[in-house]
Amino acid sequence: MTPETVKSLALASGFTEARICRADEAWDAGERLAEFVAGGQHGSMAWMEDTLARRQHPTAMWPDAKSAVVVGLNYGPDIDPLAALERTSEGVISVYARNTDYHDLMKKRLKHFARAFVDQTGADVKVFVDTAPLMEKPLAAKSGMGWQGKHTNLVSREHGSWLFLGVMLTAAELEPDAPETDHCGSCTACLDICPTKAFPQPYKLDARRCISYLTIEHKGPIPIEFRAAMGNRIYGCDDCLAVCPWNKFAAVTAEMAFHPRPELKGPLLSELAALDDAGFRQVFTASPVKRVGRGKFVRNVMIAIGNSRDLSLLPVVLERIADADALVRGAAIWALSQLSPDQAKALATAGVEGETDPDVTAEWQMILD
Incomplete structure (x- = not known):
């Protein structure tokens, strides 16, 4: 041939x-x-x-x-994927994984x-x-x-x-x-x-x-x-x-399956942080994101929230500090320390005493140190 x-x-x-x-x-x-x-x-x-x-x-x-x-x-x-980095109340998902x-x-x-x-x-x-x-x-x-x-x-x-x-x-x-x-x-x-x-x-x-x-x-x-x-x-x-x-020679894909789903173009961190296991699976059905699992994903969302410096996101961070997943709890503690250092210090002693996971305990301890 x-x-x-x-x-x-x-x-x-x-x-x-x-x-x-x-x-x-x-x-x-x-x-x-x-x-x-x-x-x-x-x-x-x-x-x-x-x-x-x-x-x-x-x-x-x-x-x-x-x-x-x-x-x-x-x-x-x-669109230029770099532009989304300026919208700090939204999460940025890699271009290849938005559909x-x-x-x-x-x-x-x-x-x-x-x-x-x-x-x-x-x-x-x-x-x-x-x-x-x-x-x-x-x-x-x-x-x-x-x-x-x-x-x-x-x-x-x-x-x-x-x-x-x-x-x-x-x-x-x-x-x-x-x-x-x-x-x-x-x-x-x-x-x-x-x-x-x-x-x-x-x-x-x-x-x-x-x-x-x-x-x-x-x-x-x-x-x-x-x-x-x-x-x-x-x-x-x-x-x-x-x-x-x-990339100046690149064309926009003709594949509709690769065009971003509307809800993943600029997803709000507040909404993503609130996802439970069922909600995570539903939002990311047929998406590559689904394979990381809800725990790692919300961990990432907590880091983004900490970097946002958006005080309106404090309530969702406080919710995740009590999350069943230790990976999420640890990241939420760091997010709290970035958004409200005084509040993080006020909770840290009780957090150390009540936590059984060593990684989460270490997050609380860093605040005390």
Whole structure:
């Protein structure tokens, strides 16, 4: 099958872009990943260490893989995501998570594409959308879809930072596209804007400092040093993506499933803080946000409330200090200390005496100290 036919099948299945690369050639992405994990920069994402051997090269996971067809789907926003950071009474949810979970849509279309490919070639295939130990971004760069910028994410000359990626590995030998060259030049906008300085150097990320990691993957209390820097970001962070100059060529997504639901465009922190388990599940049905669970999510909301300095939010903070979830209680104590230090001190002694969770006790103790 010609490369043009393969790409036509992918585009007909609903993708914005399609490129081809060899899946069985040597590359240095696996070595870079091993260094990342060895340095502990993956934080508490133990699955990265557990699957390292399989993740280092496509053929380590599937020895028969010869070619990779990398597909991209544009999810470009219709607004500047950075503008929402100024509306401190609202929570900011990453652009990709304001509506339907992209995994579901991408997987459905990849399966459609794979069936069409198999019907015409008879070749074995496997499809992936960020749910298996496969490094999609290095494959996308190798295929010519874009390059990994200084923030480690894929950048496209046509779509900027806003591409969801999927991969179809196949045992068929397909003619590959040429890799894309790096067009970052001397620009450091993505590095400079990072609120928590998560990039120790260009092309290197320390996930432990990344707000996306902290708000989504991190299971415990948010480390003190990062709380103020989080601002009102309550799920993910788009700063390094949104500031990229290549976004000037990006178009707004045509996928209605990626347009933000009205209630998630600028959700009020007061309403999000009041969500119980059932309410959380209802609001975030079919959303990627649902997977973090109500406890971690409301923890993030409490941090945003503390950063808001909005005294009208005090009542909801006081409610959450009595929350059944220790993670929420601890974050609410910090929020109270930011909004009303005197009130926090007045409650701290009784709080220490009545608390059984050590992390929550530590939050009260910091106020007394």
